[in-house]
Amino acid sequence: MIAGWLQGIGHWVFNRFSRVGRGSLFLLQCLLSLSYMVKRPLLLVRQLYYVGVQTLLIILVAGLFVGMVLALQAYIVLVDFGAEESISLMVSLSILRELGPVFTGLLFAGRAGSALTAEIGLMKSTEQLSGMEMMAVNPMKYIIAPRFLAGFISVPLLTAIFMAVAIFGGFVVATEMLGLYEGVYWSQMQAKVDFYEDLMNGMIKSLVFGFVVVWIAVFEGYDCVPTSEGLGQATTRTVVHGSLAVLGLDFILTALMFSV
Amino acid sequence: MLRKIDISTELSDVIIKIRGLSFSRGERKIFDNIDMDIERGKVTAIMGPSGTGKTTLLKLIGGQLKPDSGTIHVDGENVHQLSQSALYDLRQRTMGMLFQSGALLTDLTVFENVAFPLREHTSLPESAIHHLVLLKLEVVGLRGARYLMPAELSGGMARRVALARAIALDPEMIMFDEPFTGQDPISMGVLVKLIHDMNHALGMTSVVVSHDVDETASISDYIYVLSQGRVVEHGTPGNIKDSDSTWVQQFMGGLADGPVPFHFTARPLMEDMLEDGLRKKGARR
Numbered sequence: 342m343i344a345g346w347l348q349g350i351g352h353w354v355f356n357r358f359s360r361v362g363r364g365s366l367f368l369l370q371c372l373l374s375l376s377y378m379v380k381r382p383l384l385l386v387r388q389l390y391y392v393g394v395q396t397l398l399i400i401l402v403a404g405l406f407v408g409m410v411l412a413l414q415a416y417i418v419l420v421d422f423g424a425e426e427s428i429s430l431m432v433s434l435s436i437l438r439e440l441g442p443v444f445t446g447l448l449f450a451g452r453a454g455s456a457l458t459a460e461i462g463l464m465k466s467t468e469q470l471s472g473m474e475m476m477a478v479n480p481m482k483y484i485i486a487p488r489f490l491a492g493f494i495s496v497p498l499l500t501a502i503f504m505a506v507a508i509f510g511g512f513v514v515a516t517e518m519l520g521l522y523e524g525v526y527w528s529q530m531q532a533k534v535d536f537y538e539d540l541m542n543g544m545i546k547s548l549v550f551g552f553v554v555v556w557i558a559v560f561e562g563y564d565c566v567p568t569s570e571g572l573g574q575a576t577t578r579t580v581v582h583g584s585l586a587v588l589g590l591d592f593i594l595t596a597l598m599f600s601v
Numbered sequence: 602m603l604r605k606i607d608i609s610t611e612l613s614d615v616i617i618k619i620r621g622l623s624f625s626r627g628e629r630k631i632f633d634n635i636d637m638d639i640e641r642g643k644v645t646a647i648m649g650p651s652g653t654g655k656t657t658l659l660k661l662i663g664g665q666l667k668p669d670s671g672t673i674h675v676d677g678e679n680v681h682q683l684s685q686s687a688l689y690d691l692r693q694r695t696m697g698m699l700f701q702s703g704a705l706l707t708d709l710t711v712f713e714n715v716a717f718p719l720r721e722h723t724s725l726p727e728s729a730i731h732h733l734v735l736l737k738l739e740v741v742g743l744r745g746a747r748y749l750m751p752a753e754l755s756g757g758m759a760r761r762v763a764l765a766r767a768i769a770l771d772p773e774m775i776m777f778d779e780p781f782t783g784q785d786p787i788s789m790g791v792l793v794k795l796i797h798d799m800n801h802a803l804g805m806t807s808v809v810v811s812h813d814v815d816e817t818a819s820i821s822d823y824i825y826v827l828s829q830g831r832v833v834e835h836g837t838p839g840n841i842k843d844s845d846s847t848w849v850q851q852f853m854g855g856l857a858d859g860p861v862p863f864h865f866t867a868r869p870l871m872e873d874m875l876e877d878g879l880r881k882k883g884a885r886r
Contacts, residue, residue, distance in 0.1 A: 464707075472704030475663050476718045476766075477693035479685075483721075 364560050370481050371489050377482040384487040392453045393495030399452050400445060404503040407440060408432060408510025416519050429526040430533050432511035437543045441504040443591050446550035449496055450583030454558035457488055458579040461562025462572040485559050496551025497544055542598045549590055554583040616641040616774055616806050617662060622671035631657055633830040644800050644807040646817045649827035655810040659776045663696060664688045693722055697767035697775040701782060703759035705751040711762050712747040718769045737765040741795060757788025764795060774806035781813040789816060796820055814853050
């Protein structure tokens with residue numbers, strides 16, 4: 342009974358470690374294959390469209406609403422202290438430091454990450470990856486590398502767009518709904534938001550999130566069990582692990598960047 | 602009773618030489634010390650019931666899987682000792698493979714699928730690629746379907762496109778993974794003719810993995826019959842048909858009962874019925 346239990350744990354731990362090992366080797370091979378993009382830039386451009394541009398709409402809509410909600414909530418709290426002029430500060434700091442990169446990371450994992458896993462997994466189950474190998478074309482270079490790089494480039498750009506739209510959403514609510522002066526909104530932000538401390542740290546976060554989420558997405562697709570069930574599980578894992586990784590890493594990065 | 606057959610006589614011009622090959626998946630032994638020679642310029646069939654690892658054998662030859670022990674030489678090179686670039690080089694030069702599903706790239710048209718290996722491995726100008734692709738599609742009779750997407754093709758057509766793609770770089774050898782499975786009689790006839798013609802006209806070595814006995818035997822020069830991880834018989838189609846092994850006779854003749862029993866191992870029917878009846882009674886109480 343206990344032996345069986347221990348065996349189960351051992352088996353589980355062994356599987357986890359071998360998966361981490363496979364994932365790391367996969368990443369290494371992927372990074373080594375990136376130079377192929379110099380030879381075939383069109384592959385990258387195509388993926389930038391699928392991975393980046395097609396995620397744009399969800400980012401715009403989400404960003405707008407997050408900014409608007411933040412402005413409303415900020416007003417409700419700040420008006421009691423007569424500090425409603427600081428709405429823009431609350432909106433912009435929370436967006437730039439935390440919500441921009443985190444929301445974009447989560448949305449990217451859900452929208453583009455799951456699509457990447459499903460696409461690569463389906464290629465695996467229909468033997469397209471195998472077929473490519475037999476045609477002496479390395480799928481790592483042709484399939485994985487362009488998708489990885491496209492994701493890595495897209496996430497910071499999408500984050501920047503999310504930030505801009507969210508701040509604009511806050512501006513619309515603050516000025517049109519709550520009657521704040523436009524000049525007050527922008528000048529507070531200008532005075533208190535630091536380019537390096539706030540914006541750059543947020544962008545560094547987005548780089549890390551993009552790297553991790555897209556790594557998880559392409560690896561899950563490449564490593565999935567090539568059946569419909571395995572594919573479903575891999576897609577779910579991409580979204581769950583990707584999202585949890587974003588949230589966990591956000592805490593670590595925040596602790597490193599902003600702790601006194 | 603399955604018996605192991607040793608290949609003692611070396612065939613004249615061997616393109617694939619397999620010696621002492623063993624391979625297992627988890628606990629299950631797929632191949633147990635098998636030897637095989639595949640001659641250049643001939644059609645060699647590898648037959649056996651489903652699940653005997655025929656596809657696995659092709660993946661081992663192509664270097665996509667590593668054996669537990671034993672060696673596979675293709676064109677004189679030990680496949681599993683090559684570096685990745687040398688292996689890719691060997692594949693490009695020597696091997697083409699036709700997958701059961703066709704394995705066409707679903708986001709490219711038929712034309713682009715056939716052009717794919719040419720674009721990747723040659724620096725031919727666009728006009729030359731265009732002509733070559735048309736010629737290859739002409740061979741399989743699908744020149745008119747060049748603008749279709751793979752999703753618009755029937756199973757047989759997809760396999761023919763995949764065949765055109767496999768011969769795009771004029772490899773010395775093509776491995777066919779179950780080319781006839783799930784095909785209607787006409788598509789099957791077309792594929793049989795194509796494999797036969799390509800072997801005769803271009804002198805291409807063909808390795809056909811299949812369990813469609815009649816079709817495969819009709820075009821092959823030499824047959825290996827696999828079962829339970831061993832080579833149970835090998836020889837020309839005539840030799841195989843006259844084999845004195847009852848197992849081979851059952852397989853080639855498609856007989857329902859024989860050394861491979863019709864029934865999965867079980868207790869006598871009466872015992873099972875009585876026990877199930879008692880169990881139901883108990884449940885009702």
